[in-house]
Amino acid sequence: MSIISIRQVSFRYPKQDAPALSNVSLDIFPGELLALIGGDRAGKTTLCHMLNGLIPNLIRGELAGEIIIDGKPSSSYPQGGISRIVGLSLQDPESQLFTATVEEEVAFGPENLSIPPEEIDRRVTWALEVMGIENLRKKSPSALSGGQKQRLAIASVLSMLPKVIVLDEPLGMLDPRGRRDLIEILSRLAKEKGISVVISESRIDEFIEICDRVAIMHNGSLISSGSPSDAIASSDTLKTYGIEPPRLQILSELMISENLISQKQSFLGERRANEVLKSLIDREKGGVV
Amino acid sequence: MSLMDMYVHRDTPIHRLDPRVKIILAVFLTIFCFFLSNILLLFGLFLLLQLLILSTGVSIKRYSSSLWLVGRFALIFVILWPFFDKTGETVLLDLSIYKVTLESLLRSLSLALRILVMASGWFLLLYSTTQSRLVRGLVKLGMPYDLGLSLSIALRYIPHFIETMDMIKDAQVSRGYEVDSGGPWRRVRNFIPVLIPTFVFALRTSEGISASLVSRGYGASPVRTYHRDIRVRHTDAALITLIVVSVPSAIILDLMNLISI
Ligand SMILES: Nc1ncnc2c1ncn2[C@@H]1O[C@H](COP(=O)(O)OP(=O)(O)O)[C@@H](O)[C@H]1O
Numbered sequence: 403m404s405i406i407s408i409r410q411v412s413f414r415y416p417k418q419d420a421p422a423l424s425n426v427s428l429d430i431f432p433g434e435l436l437a438l439i440g441g442d443r444a445g446k447t448t449l450c451h452m453l454n455g456l457i458p459n460l461i462r463g464e465l466a467g468e469i470i471i472d473g474k475p476s477s478s479y480p481q482g483g484i485s486r487i488v489g490l491s492l493q494d495p496e497s498q499l500f501t502a503t504v505e506e507e508v509a510f511g512p513e514n515l516s517i518p519p520e521e522i523d524r525r526v527t528w529a530l531e532v533m534g535i536e537n538l539r540k541k542s543p544s545a546l547s548g549g550q551k552q553r554l555a556i557a558s559v560l561s562m563l564p565k566v567i568v569l570d571e572p573l574g575m576l577d578p579r580g581r582r583d584l585i586e587i588l589s590r591l592a593k594e595k596g597i598s599v600v601i602s603e604s605r606i607d608e609f610i611e612i613c614d615r616v617a618i619m620h621n622g623s624l625i626s627s628g629s630p631s632d633a634i635a636s637s638d639t640l641k642t643y644g645i646e647p648p649r650l651q652i653l654s655e656l657m658i659s660e661n662l663i664s665q666k667q668s669f670l671g672e673r674r675a676n677e678v679l680k681s682l683i684d685r686e687k688g689g690v691v
Numbered sequence: 692m693s694l695m696d697m698y699v700h701r702d703t704p705i706h707r708l709d710p711r712v713k714i715i716l717a718v719f720l721t722i723f724c725f726f727l728s729n730i731l732l733l734f735g736l737f738l739l740l741q742l743l744i745l746s747t748g749v750s751i752k753r754y755s756s757s758l759w760l761v762g763r764f765a766l767i768f769v770i771l772w773p774f775f776d777k778t779g780e781t782v783l784l785d786l787s788i789y790k791v792t793l794e795s796l797l798r799s800l801s802l803a804l805r806i807l808v809m810a811s812g813w814f815l816l817l818y819s820t821t822q823s824r825l826v827r828g829l830v831k832l833g834m835p836y837d838l839g840l841s842l843s844i845a846l847r848y849i850p851h852f853i854e855t856m857d858m859i860k861d862a863q864v865s866r867g868y869e870v871d872s873g874g875p876w877r878r879v880r881n882f883i884p885v886l887i888p889t890f891v892f893a894l895r896t897s898e899g900i901s902a903s904l905v906s907r908g909y910g911a912s913p914v915r916t917y918h919r920d921i922r923v924r925h926t927d928a929a930l931i932t933l934i935v936v937s938v939p940s941a942i943i944l945d946l947m948n949l950i951s952i
């Protein structure tokens with residue numbers, strides 16, 4: 403059973419000629435890590451806003467199709483109601499951190515949900531620990547680094563204990579190390595807590611092997627979705643969609659074209675590449691002996 | 692610099708006071724300063740407030756630059772005053788259009804002190820009160836929560852917009868726009884390429900903020916709980932009583948000319 407189900411949805415912003423989304427269907431399942439990949443203007447942000455009901459409840463436009471969140475149409479929820487089910491961290495962290503301390507920021511959501519203070523305190527501590535920023539508790543959000551702001555933005559939706567968290571381009575401001583750490587945390591949330599995690603990005607290098615499913619978007623349409631190797635076509639196709647292909651995919655394609663490995667041995671990420679390359683080396687050694 | 696960024700991350704007795712004590716103090720001082728002219732009382736109050744402000748742990752460098760923003764106005768008053776007020780017996784300086792008498796000097800100093808005392812009350816509040824405790828205090832004093840939240844968000848983003856405006860200005864200047872030259876009308880016109888992007892940016896940010904508020908459950912429940920609610924302790928209650936009683940009595944005594952210099 404999916405938690406969010408989007409059926410043949412099209413959406414056009416007011417006064418725009420082209421639709422931002424055309425006939426998109428997508429399901430989000432419990433505990434999965436879904437990568438929503440697409441270039442600039444692919445419609446990622448629009449889709450993210452749809453996953454937590456901001457479209458159509460706050461942001462208006464011409465909408466067709468069905469958006470079902472936890473069994474009910476998203477438009478049937480009262481204001482703020484969907485926040486108990488879906489947490490969204492916006493593309494721009496600056497517009498979502500508006501309090502004076504990290505702790506207040508994380509408490510803001512549960513306070514709106516009328517959670518008792520002792521319980522809020524437990525949740526704040528938990529969310530800060532999960533995101534690894536417990537030591538910043540009394541700091542001012544504006545004093546944090548880009549990566550820390552991003553973690554704080556996620557902690558402040560985690561404290562509402564949603565079933566799904568949607569992150570719109572969370573990796574942009576991070577260095578490679580920070581990206582890997584954050585993805586590690588998100589993957590643990592999905593595996594251990596059963597929270598569905600949706601990450602929108604224009605590149606997928608760092609988490610190709612961690613995500614369960616990939617959905618590729620281009621020009622408002624969902625091009626493909628499925629397991630990473632199924633959804634991701636050739637690196638050239640990705641490039642035409644404005645998506646930066648995984649670096650190892652380029653290597654893999656080269657090795658296939660040079661007949662070093664077979665199509666079946668193609669790889670996208672580090673782990674699989676290691677396996678394939680090791681077997682290749684073993685074979686070479688075997689050949690020599 | 693934002694009013695909210697003024698908060699000094701410390702834990703001092705002033706910080707621990709109920710925000711209502713500090714709000715009431717700031718408001719009463721502001722009203723008080725409209726009525727009170729006794730220069731000794733004002734000076735004493737000014738010194739007392741400076742001690743309290745420094746005890747919040749604000750760095751002297753930071754505080755003095757903030758105080759200077761207000762001090763400039765006070766200074767301009769003192770300098771310009773003799774043009775308009777030439778009355779008084781004891782003449783200190785007489786340049787016919789600019790005549791300084793001891794009496795008028797005291798009057799202008801009293802006005803300057805009123806401005807400084809008024810500002811100090813608000814500095815004390817903002818240095819030692821986090822945004823959420825400030826809003827909580829205002830709400831408990833009767834302000835609607837929505838209004839309190841809007842207020843605190845506005846305060847949080849104003850400096851962000853100013854910063855952006857400076858950035859856009861620098862960008863336009865580096866592309867060869869002359870923003871700061873020509874006559875006044877030309878300057879206004881030159882400023883349009885800076886103002887419009889800033890406005891667009893502010894609009895985008897505010898859309899982001901409302902999206903973020905709703906996503907964080909704003910309005911989901913008719914009653915809100917508070918992670919750390921404020922509670923009036925005995926000290927707070929005593930201080931509120933002290934302010935509420937002493938400030939009006941000082942005004943009455945002053946108006947009745949019972950304290951004199
Ligand atoms: N608030 C808006 N008003 C009008 N058009 C918008 C708005 N937001 C996005 N669009 C348009 O919708 C399309 C998809 O944009 P978006 O969802 O932001 O894509 P992405 O996040 O993948 O870059 C773009 O053509 C964009 O110009």
Ligand SMILES: [Mg+2]
Pocket residue numbers: 446447448493570571
């Ligand atoms: Mg986007």
